[in-house]
Amino acid sequence: MAIVRITLNVPAEKTRLTKNAFYAQSGGVTAVINATACGVLESARKHKNKIGKVLAGRNGILGALTEDLIDTSKESAKAIAALRHTPGGAFGSARYKLKGLEENRAEYERLIEVFRAHDIGYFFYNGGGDSMDTAHKVSQLSKKLGFPITCIGIPKTVDNDLAVTDVCPGFGSVAKYVAVSTCEAALDVASMAKTSTKVFILEVMGRHAGWIAAAAGLAGTTPAEPPHVILFPESPFDERAFLTRVKHSVQRYDYCVIVVSEGVRHPDGRFLAESGKRDAFGHAQLGGAATTVAAIVQDHLGYKYHYAIADYLQRSARHIASKVDVEQAYAVGRRAVELALAGENAVMPTIIRESDAPYRWKLGHVALGRVANREKKLPRSFISRDGFAITPACRRYLQPLIVGEDYPPYRNGLPAYVALKNKSVARRLKNKFVLT
Amino acid sequence: MAIVRITLNVPAEKTRLTKNAFYAQSGGVTAVINATACGVLESARKHKNKIGKVLAGRNGILGALTEDLIDTSKESAKAIAALRHTPGGAFGSARYKLKGLEENRAEYERLIEVFRAHDIGYFFYNGGGDSMDTAHKVSQLSKKLGFPITCIGIPKTVDNDLAVTDVCPGFGSVAKYVAVSTCEAALDVASMAKTSTKVFILEVMGRHAGWIAAAAGLAGTTPAEPPHVILFPESPFDERAFLTRVKHSVQRYDYCVIVVSEGVRHPDGRFLAESGKRDAFGHAQLGGAATTVAAIVQDHLGYKYHYAIADYLQRSARHIASKVDVEQAYAVGRRAVELALAGENAVMPTIIRESDAPYRWKLGHVALGRVANREKKLPRSFISRDGFAITPACRRYLQPLIVGEDYPPYRNGLPAYVALKNKSVARRLKNKFVLT
Numbered sequence: 001m002a003i004v005r006i007t008l009n010v011p012a013e014k015t016r017l018t019k020n021a022f023y024a025q026s027g028g029v030t031a032v033i034n035a036t037a038c039g040v041l042e043s044a045r046k047h048k049n050k051i052g053k054v055l056a057g058r059n060g061i062l063g064a065l066t067e068d069l070i071d072t073s074k075e076s077a078k079a080i081a082a083l084r085h086t087p088g089g090a091f092g093s094a095r096y097k098l099k100g101l102e103e104n105r106a107e108y109e110r111l112i113e114v115f116r117a118h119d120i121g122y123f124f125y126n127g128g129g130d131s132m133d134t135a136h137k138v139s140q141l142s143k144k145l146g147f148p149i150t151c152i153g154i155p156k157t158v159d160n161d162l163a164v165t166d167v168c169p170g171f172g173s174v175a176k177y178v179a180v181s182t183c184e185a186a187l188d189v190a191s192m193a194k195t196s197t198k199v200f201i202l203e204v205m206g207r208h209a210g211w212i213a214a215a216a217g218l219a220g221t222t223p224a225e226p227p228h229v230i231l232f233p234e235s236p237f238d239e240r241a242f243l244t245r246v247k248h249s250v251q252r253y254d255y256c257v258i259v260v261s262e263g264v265r266h267p268d269g270r271f272l273a274e275s276g277k278r279d280a281f282g283h284a285q286l287g288g289a290a291t292t293v294a295a296i297v298q299d300h301l302g303y304k305y306h307y308a309i310a311d312y313l314q315r316s317a318r319h320i321a322s323k324v325d326v327e328q329a330y331a332v333g334r335r336a337v338e339l340a341l342a343g344e345n346a347v348m349p350t351i352i353r354e355s356d357a358p359y360r361w362k363l364g365h366v367a368l369g370r371v372a373n374r375e376k377k378l379p380r381s382f383i384s385r386d387g388f389a390i391t392p393a394c395r396r397y398l399q400p401l402i403v404g405e406d407y408p409p410y411r412n413g414l415p416a417y418v419a420l421k422n423k424s425v426a427r428r429l430k431n432k433f434v435l436t
Numbered sequence: 437m438a439i440v441r442i443t444l445n446v447p448a449e450k451t452r453l454t455k456n457a458f459y460a461q462s463g464g465v466t467a468v469i470n471a472t473a474c475g476v477l478e479s480a481r482k483h484k485n486k487i488g489k490v491l492a493g494r495n496g497i498l499g500a501l502t503e504d505l506i507d508t509s510k511e512s513a514k515a516i517a518a519l520r521h522t523p524g525g526a527f528g529s530a531r532y533k534l535k536g537l538e539e540n541r542a543e544y545e546r547l548i549e550v551f552r553a554h555d556i557g558y559f560f561y562n563g564g565g566d567s568m569d570t571a572h573k574v575s576q577l578s579k580k581l582g583f584p585i586t587c588i589g590i591p592k593t594v595d596n597d598l599a600v601t602d603v604c605p606g607f608g609s610v611a612k613y614v615a616v617s618t619c620e621a622a623l624d625v626a627s628m629a630k631t632s633t634k635v636f637i638l639e640v641m642g643r644h645a646g647w648i649a650a651a652a653g654l655a656g657t658t659p660a661e662p663p664h665v666i667l668f669p670e671s672p673f674d675e676r677a678f679l680t681r682v683k684h685s686v687q688r689y690d691y692c693v694i695v696v697s698e699g700v701r702h703p704d705g706r707f708l709a710e711s712g713k714r715d716a717f718g719h720a721q722l723g724g725a726a727t728t729v730a731a732i733v734q735d736h737l738g739y740k741y742h743y744a745i746a747d748y749l750q751r752s753a754r755h756i757a758s759k760v761d762v763e764q765a766y767a768v769g770r771r772a773v774e775l776a777l778a779g780e781n782a783v784m785p786t787i788i789r790e791s792d793a794p795y796r797w798k799l800g801h802v803a804l805g806r807v808a809n810r811e812k813k814l815p816r817s818f819i820s821r822d823g824f825a826i827t828p829a830c831r832r833y834l835q836p837l838i839v840g841e842d843y844p845p846y847r848n849g850l851p852a853y854v855a856l857k858n859k860s861v862a863r864r865l866k867n868k869f870v871l872t
Contacts, residue, residue: 088620095632180755308745309747311745313638319620414655
């Protein structure tokens with residue numbers, strides 16, 4: 001009887017139509033990348049006639065290359081729903097950029113080999129510009145190798161540097177964290193300035209683009225209100241102008257709040273924070289723009305200072321996530337599945353802004369080739385003429401992105417974040433793939 | 437008609453009985469010191485037959501010494517109520533410790549001169565151990581100089597190092613911030629560890645006592661859960677044991693989360709944060725304990741690391757304040773007024789713990805002489821035998837202090853913190869006091 005029922009539920013033509021999906025998180029994680037995973041998984045579960053199981057890559061694309069797949073069908077609906085309010089990468093992410101097709105075609109062929117072995121017909125890749133490039137290449141190669149797979153990129157990055165989309169999920173929450181933290185720390189410094197700390201420096205992320213630093217500008221609306229100085233990677237560091245500005249702020253307002261992007265450079269191109277080390281992508285490893293700025297203030301002006309380095313706290317702070325950001329992160333995940341089912345391929349969902357105030361947005365999509373490996377910097381028109389503040393245009397852009405709170409549930413004073421079971425799928429391939 | 441009404445409301449005998457109160461904030465501010473101010477002001481306003489106006493010291497005790505007083509009666513009830521959810525010090529605080537009576541008696545005499553000029557009969561001093569000492573000395577001198585004044589100390593410090601009281605208002609919120617941040621950043625690192633950051637270091641406050649570092653221990657309940665290593669100021673830094681522990685954590689769990697107190701010292705007594713190095717520009721390397729720990733990990737184990745320095749963010753993070761802490765901060769403010777009106781003098785309200793689980797507390801009070809200049813360190817029984825974790829006893833103590841959320845209202849994505857008008861009281865003294 002049970003056997004009959006199963007047979008009835010899985011007719012032959014449906015089995016042929018149904019394909020599994022692969023989902024992976026890539027690059028630095030965010031406070032809301034799991035909200036996107038939640039959108040993908042919840043939508044896929046609604047279309048079981050087309051998408052069988054969603055298999056997630058353990059540690060991102062490495063999971064595909066090494067056939068280390070997670071069976072998300074083992075997770076309860078409740079656990080999947082809790083991803084929406086859980087930061088970090090629930091399946092593990094990876095900083096691993098696939099090389100060009102010519103340089104390492106074997107990697108792409110391996111992906112397709114694994115996808116074939118696990119009957120995967122959908123490839124959802126959740127990451128930044130590099131990842132959109134990978135998804136794009138997989139879509140090209142699959143055609144050549146006669147293994148059709150639907151490739152959908154899903155935007156994610158705190159850096160907000162993806163092209164075409166109005167904003168990247170992950171950015172709104174880090175923007176809110178930075179604006180709120182600037183506002184709070186500034187109240188602290190303002191009350192201590194008479195006898196103690198006069199200069200407070202907050203170092204934020206943003207290697208090439210000053211979007212995150214710019215978000216701190218939302219904390220104040222007049223020159224008297226903090227932050228008094230923002231140092232953007234887009235503006236070469238002008239020590240003299242900077243010191244004049246700090247001195248002016250302390251003389252006029254009794255204190256000075258400085259927000260510095262980790263990516264700020266000297267006019268000769270060296271990072272303020274350069275440590276001489278390089279990461280897996282070959283990017284210079286940074287750390288300590290705040291320290292350098294503090295030393296400059298100390299040496300030239302002698303003011304008592306304090307500095308904070310937000311580092312991972314800023315991009316994992318789900319407790320103060322932007323509601324708009326969470327909604328958009330979920331929406332792009334859901335839309336990725338809808339696009340795949342609608343027959344789209346090699347595209348990425350985008351967020352299209354319809355108006356600033358009231359803020360209205362809708363989803364669109366773009367060909368992966370148009371976003372792969374491109375970097376959207378802060379427009380020059382978003383930085384004030386003197387290089388130390390944001391413009392009204394920048395404020396109009398940023399303001400709606402931090403609106404609304406979306407608090408996680410709490411248990412015993414701590415957020416009730418979910419840890420998935422992450423059960424492995426049995427391996428089907430005999431050959432092991434050695435990562436280079 | 438209006439004049440008649442005023443005359444009726446202020447009968448002669450009431451005028452004689454009514455005295456103004458002085459309130460000042462002292463030392464490093466917290467996320468909830470203004471909740472205490474709110475408790476003081478709202479309670480005082482309910483007893484206008486005894487307390488006329490509450491005059492606040494602009495920049496703490498400096499405001500009294502320089503006769504720079506703020507008339508809090510000019511603030512609306514709504515603005516006062518909003519203090520409950522506003523971090524920083526609403527009237528300005530000061531790091532200014534009055535010297536001993538013998539060394540600088542003039543300062544104490546000046547305080548009394550100012551109090552006399554403004555008809556102040558109540559002295560509410562909101563601070564840590566030093567401030568309780570000041571309040572105690574003022575109470576002693578006022579008797580000798582024949583100027584009766586009721587002196588009440590009100591506990592405040594993120595360091596949780598005040599004697600007698602079970603906990604200090606301000607600590608619960610920083611504890612919650614640190615526990616939540618550790619938990620969130622750990623989720624981030626765990627998902628990146630395979631190909632990127634393996635070691636994450638969070639530097640927290642606590643120059644002499646490890647209470648704040650200990651609070652990070654609430655983020656995990658088993659050895660596998662972060663933080664994997666806590667470095668307390670109470671335990672001399674044992675580099676070898678530390679490295680063994682970090683290596684073990686990375687080998688076993690793939691990553692290691694370290695929380696380091698700014699006050700950790702080498703066995704010879706030097707702070708870890710004193711690097712004594714200079715950077716490429718010849719600037720003094722202003723290290724932090726986190727930087728030193730990162731360098732040690734890098735030099736000996738070579739793991740990729742990231743570090744965050746929470747600094748002022750941790751003590752101003754009203755957005756993630758502990759509800760218990762906010763309630764206690766308000767309660768000690770209200771009780772301070774009640775104690776004064778009940779005829780108590782030279783005392784400080786305390787928090788008395790009645791049970792851990794369920795958590796029950798009540799208010800008590802203690803003579804200022806018993807808390808002045810004393811420092812409560814983390815008990816040895818709260819630190820694990822190996823020196824790198826908290827014990828179950830410590831967890832039982834800390835756990836209830838971070839329970840509950842008390843979110844501020846938001847406007848346009850940012851907390852709606854209040855800025856008071858802070859109108860000055862007209863000066864009545866001709867002589868100026870020069871601070872030494």
